[in-house]
Amino acid sequence: MKNNFPSAILVSLIAVIILCFSTCLFALNGDISGDAFVDFNDMEILSINWLVSNCSESEWCDGADIDQNGDVNFVDFAFIAGKWEQVLLPGQASDPCPGDGVTNVSLTPTLSWTAGSNTDSRDVYFGTTTNPELIGNQTNANYVPVALSANTTYYWRIDGKNAGGTTIGALWSFRTVSRVPCDGNCPDLTVDLNSVVCAQFHRLQR
Numbered sequence: 001m002k003n004n005f006p007s008a009i010l011v012s013l014i015a016v017i018i019l020c021f022s023t024c025l026f027a028l029n030g031d032i033s034g035d036a037f038v039d040f041n042d043m044e045i046l047s048i049n050w051l052v053s054n055c056s057e058s059e060w061c062d063g064a065d066i067d068q069n070g071d072v073n074f075v076d077f078a079f080i081a082g083k084w085e086q087v088l089l090p091g092q093a094s095d096p097c098p099g100d101g102v103t104n105v106s107l108t109p110t111l112s113w114t115a116g117s118n119t120d121s122r123d124v125y126f127g128t129t130t131n132p133e134l135i136g137n138q139t140n141a142n143y144v145p146v147a148l149s150a151n152t153t154y155y156w157r158i159d160g161k162n163a164g165g166t167t168i169g170a171l172w173s174f175r176t177v178s179r180v181p182c183d184g185n186c187p188d189l190t191v192d193l194n195s196v197v198c199a200q201f202h203r204l205q206r
């Protein structure tokens with residue numbers, strides 16, 4: 001009887017790659033080890049768990065069950081093959097503080113956010129238009145703008161960068177507090193409760 005196993009594998013692989021090309025390869029990747037690079041380290045983890053069929057939801061067989069269906073097989077291998085020796089793009093920045101659309105922000109806020117995965121540095125964009133200007137590239141995940149005006153909407157964006165390229169962030173905005181007439185008992189516009197809350201939020205995340 002003719003052994004057609006190799007050709008069956010080939011057909012399966014082609015089918016998986018075609019099936020995944022338009023959808024799942026862009027949603028999942030083969031970086032099992034989490035170092036933003038798809039290489040033999042990921043293949044090693046895959047081989048250790050090869051053909052295991054009872055991967056649990058807690059760890060999905062050390063991450064080798066990439067599509068998280070319980071089995072480690074050629075479907076998971078296809079995700080590695082599809083990104084072989086590629087540096088993965090950073091994840092998108094999230095959790096902006098002040099929150100997107102927040103009003104009554106002080107004139108001295110500290111902007112902070114949660115960095116996307118595999119981000120080495122980030123470009124900070126900030127300004128009063130929906131196409132904010134590039135302020136600069138930095139490694140830390142906060143930025144303190146200066147000389148803000150009252151009752152003004154500011155827009156900002158964080159683009160994550162690494163050796164694989166740039167992931168453009170979402171456009172966020174906030175509006176500064178309105179100046180109110182006062183007679184010597186003026187509110188302190190430099191006290192930014194949003195930033196206090198943000199700092200605590202991001203500190204808890206670390």
Ligand SMILES: [Ca+2]
Nearest residue numbers: 031033035037
């Ligand atoms: Ca890897």
Ligand SMILES: [Ca+2]
Nearest residue numbers: 065067069071
């Ligand atoms: Ca799987």
